[in-house]
Amino acid sequence: QITxxxxxxxxxxxxxxxxxxxxxxxFSLRTxxxxxxxxxxxxxxxxxxxxFIYWNDDKRYSPSLRNRLTITKDTSKNQVxxxxxxxxxVDTATYYCAHSPTYYYDIGGYHNWFDPWGQGTLVTxxx
Amino acid sequence: QSVxxxxxxxxxxxxxxxxxxxxxSTSNIGSNSVNWYHQVPGTAPKLLIYSxxxxxxxxxxxxxxxxxxxxxxxxxxxxxxxxxxxxxxxAWDDSLNGWLFGGGTKLTVL
Numbered sequence: 001q002i003t004x005x006x007x008x009x010x011x012x013x014x015x016x017x018x019x020x021x022x023x024x025x026x027f028s029l030r031t032x033x034x035x036x037x038x039x040x041x042x043x044x045x046x047x048x049x050x051x052f053i054y055w056n057d058d059k060r061y062s063p064s065l066r067n068r069l070t071i072t073k074d075t076s077k078n079q080v081x082x083x084x085x086x087x088x089x090v091d092t093a094t095y096y097c098a099h100s101p102t103y104y105y106d107i108g109g110y111h112n113w114f115d116p117w118g119q120g121t122l123v124t125x126x127x
Numbered sequence: 128q129s130v131x132x133x134x135x136x137x138x139x140x141x142x143x144x145x146x147x148x149x150x151x152s153t154s155n156i157g158s159n160s161v162n163w164y165h166q167v168p169g170t171a172p173k174l175l176i177y178s179x180x181x182x183x184x185x186x187x188x189x190x191x192x193x194x195x196x197x198x199x200x201x202x203x204x205x206x207x208x209x210x211x212x213x214x215x216x217x218a219w220d221d222s223l224n225g226w227l228f229g230g231g232t233k234l235t236v237l
Contacts, residue, residue, distance in 0.1 A: 046231050047164075047228040049225055049226035060225050108160055109158045110158075114172075117173070
């Protein structure tokens, strides 16, 4: 059974750096094709993709947040870490990590999906 | 504002068939596959449909997905009260080199 669990501070002050850890079980971050993504959801709003890391350490970032985000993985601990600098109250959201089992390209383009998701962790940015 | 456009709300009565749409562009839905997630408020999203029309194990065949051009649809037949949730579409965008999510559709079972 694949599970992911997010951990980190529930409250951060404006301008501080947020560090979130996603602890993965039931799969290995070394497995070819596997990836982990981070997605956030402000209260009552839509999902927003933040970052993604592939098994081979290739990384992708949301263009609008690229200069504030860093995603890394620790294969020995099977963890993925997301850091976001210069936090602002508008960054208040539930942050999810999610497993991507595989990816491939065909005539229909790029195929990749998130399954399952962690339970999420609510991060509030306030002084 | 999400680049994938969804109607904010939809509704139906038990047993009915409901369709939720997702509109994008050539750089996302027009070029890549679409996934659908559902989310009961207060819980994490769950995968409902992947690669346009594939159901993960455990998802009833009442749920089906389709794609045509730059739009995608999720159909729910035999609507049940437990289907009341928020539904999000998602697709990779070649211009952004990342994922886009739709704004979500809140489905109410009357």
